[in-house]
Structure formats: structure tokens, C-alpha cells
Amino acid sequence: MTFHTSKKAYYAAFIGPAVFIYACIIIFPVLYSLGLSFFNWNGYEKMEFVKLANYVRMFKDDVFLLGLRNNLLIVAVSIFGQLPLGFILAYILYRKMVKAQSFFESMIFLPITISAIVVAILWAQIFAPTGLYTTLIQRLTDNPRYIMAVAQDKQLAILPILFVVLWMYTGMYMVIFLASMQKISPSVIESAIIDGASEFQILMKIVAPSMSNILFTTAVFAIAGSLKSFDLIFAMTSGGPAHYTEVIAIYMYTNTFKYYNYGFGSAVSIVIVALSMGLITIAQKVYGFFEKKYE
């Protein structure tokens, strides 16, 4: 056995099992789902090949389109809410603009350490018609029939969920950004201050450019996480009332596991993967643009 062949054998031995497991639990299910998405199948009867009918039905279904809109709103809150807010909070703590940084750091990070189900139940109790917020307003206004109108409105019912999503995940991004900022050499910041740079200039000219990598990575997390949002929303509203807070992961779950439409559910899952990849590609392009700009 030559040096090169033995090297290849070692590579295969070390990487092979991981590749095999990855193929079994990721690649094969995705390809199987893709294949299944062209069939009608209820799990036990014969499969029926239906070409693109599942995809056509999906894009004609108002419930799916509402779920897609809600998902895109969650993506928007993640990208334009969680990331900037997390970044600003991290910068405030990094530049020691407030006292008791450790306390704020812990408090802002705390929601992400709680189970999504617990968070969902907590906020559902607050927003419910018999919950804390509603009861408080009922007492203050002396109107026992007051209810939170937002939750009853098709266009606005998603707002409480967006708020909870923002509250829950911002802390995670803050910690990631803070850890990354702490890698910037303090001497660079000190030099900039001596040279008369303003706080805004430090932020935009020194901190932000050195964070471009991590911004891109967190954007990928935010997009992928937002599109597969399930646990929090399912526990909070199950997509109701009347599908007003539906997201595509719940839509997929309902069709697949409640109504046994395995082919249709697979088609929905493929759309989630495609959307995720599409949005991540856009994020990559934006990242490439800014990377060139700062080079």
C-alpha cells in the first residue's frame, strides 16, 4: 500500500461513517421527500403518481398563501428586527454604555434558555381572552367583554407571535455578536478614539466591517430558523383562529400527520427547503456585495 492510498483509506475510515450517517438522516429523506411530492399517498394504500398536482394545489390554497405570508413576516422580523436589535444591544454592552453589563447580558439572553413550549404557554396566557393583558384592560376600562382585537383580525393576528419571536431570539444573536465584538483588539478602538472618531464612526468603520462574516452566518440561522418555525407557534395558537396564524410548517404537519396526505406534505416540505435555499442565496449575494465594498 502506497503512502497516498493508505492516506485515502484513513480519510475514508474517518469520514465514511459520518458521511453515511449524514446521507441516511439528511440526504436520503430529502430526496425521498422530493420523490414523494409527485405522488398521492395516505401511508398505507397504493401510491398514485400525480405529477405537479400537489404543488399546483398548494399554491392555489389560501391557507398556504397566508402561512407563507406569515412565514415571510417572521423572516423579516428576524432579519430586520432580531439581528439589528441584537447587534445594537451587543454594541451597547461591548462599549460599556450601561452599568451592570453582566446583568443585562443575562437578562436579555434568558428567554432563549427557556423551552419554546413554556414561552408559548406563558405568552398565550398573557394574550388569551381570559389572560393577564385582557383581564387588566377589562378591569381598567370596566368592560368585561373587552378582547384584544388584534388576535381576531386576519391581517394582524400574527403580530403577538412576531413580538414573542423578537423577544425570544434577540438575546441569542446579541450573545453571538458580543462574543465576536470581544475579539476585536481594544487597541484598534483606542487608536480610533485618539484619532477623534465618533461612536457612530467606530461602529460603522471598525466594528461592523469586522463582523460581516458573523452577520452573514446569523442571517442564515435566522432565515432557516424562521422558515421552519413550528414549536412556538403550534403551542401558542396551533395556527388558529381560522388559520390566521398559520405558518407553512404547521400547514405541512396538519396535512401530513392529521390528514395522511404524505405526498402533499412532502411537496410543502420541499417548498420550505427551496425557499430557505433561495433566501440564503440572496443573503450570500448581499454579503458578497458588502464584503467587496469594505475590501
Place this chain on the structure above:
Amino acid sequence: MKRVLGIILVLLAVGSLAFAQAQAETVDDGKVKLSMFHYLDLTDPVATANWDILLSTFEATYPEIELEIEYGFNEPYHDKLQAMAIANQLPDIMFLWPGKRTGMVTSAGKAKDLSPWLEGKLDGFSPTAVAAQGPNGEIFELPEQVTATHVMYTNEKLMAELGLTLPKTLDEMVAQGDVIRAAGYTPIAMTNGDGWQMQSCFLSALIDRTGGRKWMDSALAGDVSFADDEFINALNVIDVLAKNDMFSAGINTLNYGSALTEFVTGKAVYYIDGGWRVNNLNGELPADMVDYVTLNVFPSVPMENGQAASTAAVAGTGHGMNANLSDAEADAAFKWIWFYSGPVGSAIRQSFGALPAYKIPMPNDIDPLTVKLSEFVNNTPSGYVIDAVMDGEGMGVLHPALQELIFGTKTPEEVGAEYEAWVAANER
């Protein structure tokens, strides 16, 4: 050296297997172990207390049978049962519905027909309870009770305080709304956050009033349509009540159980739910309130072409067994099924307020509400419960549509047309 190590490993593996086998035999010695998936709200103190007595009595009577029980409630129960059915990992005993609600088990041949074990025993049951559940007369689950899904519980004391009497018509009911709300109370306590309550506990009874059983049979056969006047007239009643602010505030986002609390705490005059709620009311109503709570049906509605003053009823839920059980396991499983729905279990459940499907005399010390429920079921005509005869996926269309009807974003005609379109395309 390698060979010696290999032999030692093989010996260890074989030894472990032998030990494990011996241990399993010891555990199983003389006992039949059965897995069970039971439908129970573990946060419900009345239901769990009842269940504990049932279990301890069964264990004392049949020490040779060991039950390993898993619990589920509401939608999570159905979701898990479906997943188990698809994966062919159903438990030995499971809680089933007589209609399509658990059709993924019964219609797919995954539950054993109990008829052979029930020979000579069916006379003990109410005839409605033991109607055939399969196309060939099969009985897949032995009903624990006959279930009236629509009861309008009424707080007579509150009604008297407000100077009201039981309304005879929809208009009279609506007219009471202003008086009740002005006094700070809710006219009709009801929840619809999960979507099924409005369909099962109200619309089913209304369609029996406006159409009747024959109309529903024709709708199932495709001879009439859910877009027809009969169905629309039933939907109109819900529409009128919603527009007149008669239901609990935020009904479409209220979780099941909130309306019960509203009624028990004396904040609502009427409360619409199923007859099964008598169990909870027996446990939770203040002692004096039990006397002035009456069980009624919703008043007469316009365009009644079906049965007047009717409720909706279905042969109750109960336990069934996995089709793959061996003869010995099936015999043991039936011992539980018979214990639960037969004379012994029925007497225990009756003492907690249930109205058993098995005919047993009503003891003198029974809760007054249970007596009232018995009279209600015996004296009230009944129609179909929609989700017991229609497909579950169609309920995924009807339930949100009913929620939108209550929100006022869909008209009764739109709801009827939407449901008819689904039924015509998928169910006939």
C-alpha cells in the same frame, strides 16, 4: 491474543442475552402485559380520581393482567394515535370513537371486531350505544356512555335574578342578550378555540332542527347539498348569535375549559357544551348551585324542517383492541374492555356522574346533575353529530369556516358552499 479477546466478547454478548432473556421470563411470569393508550385530561381532578378507582379495582380483580398506560387528551391524543396507526405501532388497547374520528384505526382494519366476545352481552346496553360501527356490523369499541353533544346548561338562579325565563325561540334568546350583558354577565358561555366545539356541540343539533336525520342521510349520499337552505338556516342561527354578541367574548380564541369556568363561577346564564361536562360540573359546581342548574336544549330556531327541540347524540367512546393481538392477549384485553364499559366499571363511573351505556339502576345517592342528564338523554330526540359521520379532513375546512362565520368575515352561504365543495370533491 486477538482471538482470545474475540472469544471473550462473544461469550459476554451471549451471556448478556441469556441473562436478559431469563430476566424477561421472570417479569412476565404469570402475567399478561398489555399496553394501553387512554384518553384522559390529567389536569382534571374529577376524571383522574374516577380513573384511579377504576384502575385499582381492575388490578385487584385481575392481578394476572398488567397494564402499561400512556395518556393523551384532545388533539394531541388524536395526533399520536394517527402516528401510531401509520407506523403500525398501535398499543394493545386504545381509546376509540364510534365514527370517523378514529377511522384511521377502525376503517383501516387495525382494531379487532369485539362482536365474538360480546355475544349474549349486548342486551345489557342501551341500543343506541351498541349500533354497528363497521360496514359488516363490527363493534370496534365498547361504548362507555351514550353521548349527547349538545346541552344548554342553564343557571336558573341567575336567570331569575335578571327577571328572565327560559327562552322558547331564537328571537327571545337574542332579546335577553342586552339584559344579561348590561348586568355584566355572558349570555352563552362557549369556547371555539379548537374549532370543533361549535360544530359538535351546537351546529350538529341545529342541523337536526333545520334538516333532520333524513336530510343528513341525503347529504351524505349526495342527493342534497351542504349549500342548501337546510344547512344555511342552521348556520344562520350561529351568525345571528355572533352578530348579537351572545357568545363568550373572544370565543374563537378561548381554550376548551374556559366556558366551564365562566359558568361555574356564575358569570354566564347559559353554557353550551356536551353532556360529558356533567362529570366536571358535579365536581366543580358549588353545592347550592347544583340545584338551580338545569339541562335544556337550545330554543326553537326559524325554518325548522327536522326534529324540534332536539340535541345531537352519538354512541359513546370506549376501548378497543389491536387487531394483531394473540388469542390470549385479546382475551386479557377484553377483560379490561368489559370491566371498563360493563357493569362494574359503569357503576364506578356512574358514581362520578357518568351516564353509562350499560343499563344499571340509578342509585339513590347519585349526584342530582347525573339524574338530570339521564332524564335529558331519555327524553330528548337526537340527530347526528357531524364529525361522527363526516370525514375528519373535511372538518379542517368546516371548523375554520365556522370561526370565520363568528368573526363575520364569511357569510353562512359562503361557509355552506365552501364545505359542500370539499365534500363533493373528496367524500362522495
